[in-house]
Amino acid sequence: MSSSTQSDLPFSVLVEALEKISMTSSRIQMTAHLVELFKKTPPAVVDKVTYFLLGELWPSWTGLPELGVAEKMLIKAVSLSVNVPESKVEEQLKAAGDLGLVAEKLKLEKEHLGKGLLGFVKTVGEQLTVLRVYNSLTRIAHATGEGSRDVKLKILSGLLADASPREAKYIVRFIEGKLRAGIGEATIMDALSITYGGGAQNRPLVERAFNLRADLGTVAKVLAEQGIDALRKIKPQVGYPIRPMLAERLSDPEEILDKVGGKGLAEFKYDGERAQIHRIGERVWIFSRRLENITHQYPEVVSYILKYMKSREAIVEGEIVAFDPDTMELKPFQELMHRKRKHDVHVAMREYPVKVFLFDLLYANEVDYTSKPLIERKEKLKEIIDESEVLKLAEYLLIDNPRMLDEFFLKAIESGCEGLVVKAIHGNAIYQAGARGWLWIKYKRDYKSEMIDTVDLVVVGAFYGRGRRGGKYGALLMAAYNPELDVFESVCKVGSGFSDEDLEKMPEVLRQYVVPNKPPRVVVGSIEPDVWIEPALVAEVIGAEITLSPNHACAMNIVKPGAGLSIRFPRFIRWRPDKGPSEATTSDELVEMYKRQLKAIASERKALEEA
Ligand code: ATP
Numbered sequence: 001m002s003s004s005t006q007s008d009l010p011f012s013v014l015v016e017a018l019e020k021i022s023m024t025s026s027r028i029q030m031t032a033h034l035v036e037l038f039k040k041t042p043p044a045v046v047d048k049v050t051y052f053l054l055g056e057l058w059p060s061w062t063g064l065p066e067l068g069v070a071e072k073m074l075i076k077a078v079s080l081s082v083n084v085p086e087s088k089v090e091e092q093l094k095a096a097g098d099l100g101l102v103a104e105k106l107k108l109e110k111e112h113l114g115k116g117l118l119g120f121v122k123t124v125g126e127q128l129t130v131l132r133v134y135n136s137l138t139r140i141a142h143a144t145g146e147g148s149r150d151v152k153l154k155i156l157s158g159l160l161a162d163a164s165p166r167e168a169k170y171i172v173r174f175i176e177g178k179l180r181a182g183i184g185e186a187t188i189m190d191a192l193s194i195t196y197g198g199g200a201q202n203r204p205l206v207e208r209a210f211n212l213r214a215d216l217g218t219v220a221k222v223l224a225e226q227g228i229d230a231l232r233k234i235k236p237q238v239g240y241p242i243r244p245m246l247a248e249r250l251s252d253p254e255e256i257l258d259k260v261g262g263k264g265l266a267e268f269k270y271d272g273e274r275a276q277i278h279r280i281g282e283r284v285w286i287f288s289r290r291l292e293n294i295t296h297q298y299p300e301v302v303s304y305i306l307k308y309m310k311s312r313e314a315i316v317e318g319e320i321v322a323f324d325p326d327t328m329e330l331k332p333f334q335e336l337m338h339r340k341r342k343h344d345v346h347v348a349m350r351e352y353p354v355k356v357f358l359f360d361l362l363y364a365n366e367v368d369y370t371s372k373p374l375i376e377r378k379e380k381l382k383e384i385i386d387e388s389e390v391l392k393l394a395e396y397l398l399i400d401n402p403r404m405l406d407e408f409f410l411k412a413i414e415s416g417c418e419g420l421v422v423k424a425i426h427g428n429a430i431y432q433a434g435a436r437g438w439l440w441i442k443y444k445r446d447y448k449s450e451m452i453d454t455v456d457l458v459v460v461g462a463f464y465g466r467g468r469r470g471g472k473y474g475a476l477l478m479a480a481y482n483p484e485l486d487v488f489e490s491v492c493k494v495g496s497g498f499s500d501e502d503l504e505k506m507p508e509v510l511r512q513y514v515v516p517n518k519p520p521r522v523v524v525g526s527i528e529p530d531v532w533i534e535p536a537l538v539a540e541v542i543g544a545e546i547t548l549s550p551n552h553a554c555a556m557n558i559v560k561p562g563a564g565l566s567i568r569f570p571r572f573i574r575w576r577p578d579k580g581p582s583e584a585t586t587s588d589e590l591v592e593m594y595k596r597q598l599k600a601i602a603s604e605r606k607a608l609e610e611a
Pocket residue numbers: 245246247248267268269270271272273274289319359394421442
């Protein structure tokens with residue numbers, strides 16, 4: 001019978017291939033064994049065979065349950081299947097360290113015994129097939145609730161009882177997640193293109209299909225059943241994640257511009273979690289950079305999409321970023337990590353609110369945009385999104401010289417971003433799914449600089465709170481002292497670090513210093529507070545680092561024309577009632593701190609280069 005008319009494959013054939021593969025480390029040989037296996041595999045089950053090879057029942061992003069079989073249950077199933085006490089299995093496991101091997105050995109012993117006593121090799125059971133094993137494992141994965149333990153155990157021990165010793169070894173290893181004998185997706189794609197794709201020359205087509213639809217089982221099946229032309233026609237499908245396009249990295253603006261062809265689109269590099277968002281009608285999926293399904297972690301993002309996306313079917317990409325609802329400032333990635341640790345998603349949503357900045361569009365209303373140039377993708381994205389405070393388009397600027405690039409970089413840093421991603425805008429600047437290439441170049445600092453010392457700054461203004469802080473003050477405008485001119489120069493807006501009590505008492509603390517207009521000795525940049533405060537109160541503040549800023553007055557034009565100094569991610573530590581405003585940190589001191597920071601960065605860079 002030819003394989004094409006069959007609809008199943010003896011499990012032993014798959015196991016034999018796995019055994020051969022486990023004995024080689026040569027990729028060429030591994031591929032040859034896989035080709036041999038695929039040639040015997042009927043197209044109807046090639047997806048299942050592929051999943052087995054990958055050591056999974058389905059791609060993890062499907063959100064379908066995992067097997068949920070703990071080692072203890074597996075030991076019990078092995079013991080039941082060969083009719084020996086659990087303690088014996090455990091003992092052998094201690095010695096061998098691989099439950100798969102133990103299962104194989106015990107089954108062999110049992111067979112031997114049966115043969116010796118009764119004169120036949122296999123005592124009971126039917127021959128296992130790929131479908132039978134797959135379906136049994138699927139049932140195990142789906143068994144939930146009361147009694148599910150018994151159900152799982154029954155199916156599993158039945159499966160192992162019917163398995164040959166070698167089959168048992170691989171079933172156990174699969175369940176333990178220890179199957180992958182170095183068979184990577186790349187090797188499987190090699191073998192698929194040789195077996196069904198007409199040869200290695202069509203490997204790029206297989207890879208393209210996999211990049212657009214991150215499900216190698218499905219890709220294998222389409223290829224095996226319908227041929228390479230069908231793969232050519234594969235386009236993104238809502239609900240199936242697309243492997244993300246990645247950026248190269250450079251730290252010289254001229255070089256960056258050169259690489260993208262003299263001009264490009266410089267975009268804020270937001271410091272959050274990448275999200276690929278799929279929508280069809282009322283259904284929304286969110287996939288992470290690693291293609292995990294993270295929809296349940298961000299219910300509010302689902303609702304933003306339903307509310308502000310005009311297209312009923314689309315795949316877009318963006319960054320989910322935590323923000324402070326009181327100051328509306330963006331917060332660093334770590335905030336999202338805190339959010340993930342919360343078990344109750346409603347608490348997480350309340351304590352760590354997020355915004356989404358969309359930067360790309362991959363699919364909309366049946367059209368595959370991955371093969372279209374960036375500008376076209378951006379235009380369409382703009383067309384289908386009704387921007388709001390919580391769902392925005394990423395901020396970008398078309399640039400054609402290094403100075404523009406650097407200025408925009410400063411703006412990005414000051415806005416709480418990590419730097420920029422500079423993107424090519426020529427006609428071939430497509431969305432390269434699954435590839436790290438020069439069409440996107442990230443420009444962030446390749447060093448870590450830390451603000452070690454705290455500074456003492458003077459309150460010169462206050463901002464009304466929003467969200468939880470509605471009706472109170474939410475943030476303060478802080479200034480450094482410039483003794484030469486005897487003025488207070490704004491440095492940063494502080495909204496973090498206050499305890500509930502600090503916030504509660506703030507109106508009282510500030511009341512006697514509130515003035516209707518800007519106090520004459522206060523100098524600010526483009527950021528003005530809701531309420532002006534006479535310089536009197538001093539607070540200790542720490543931040544991530546000192547940055548150049550066009551928006552604050554501190555040391556304006558001293559370090560760089562058009563730029564003052566600011567503090568990134570500033571945090572209130574405590575009031576300093578022991579200090580008067582003229583004892584606050586001076587602008588010159590901040591310049592010194594900035595210079596020291598630069599030196600530290602330079603030596604860190606040097607150390608990096610020497611390493
Ligand atoms: P990194 O650790 O630097 O974020 P990465 O390896 O996760 O890098 P890269 O492709 O090298 O990923 O860098 C781009 C990353 O930057 C994206 O994965 C995405 O999460 C993030 N990002 C933030 N803003 C943008 C933007 N405007 N365009 C593209 N990516 C952005």
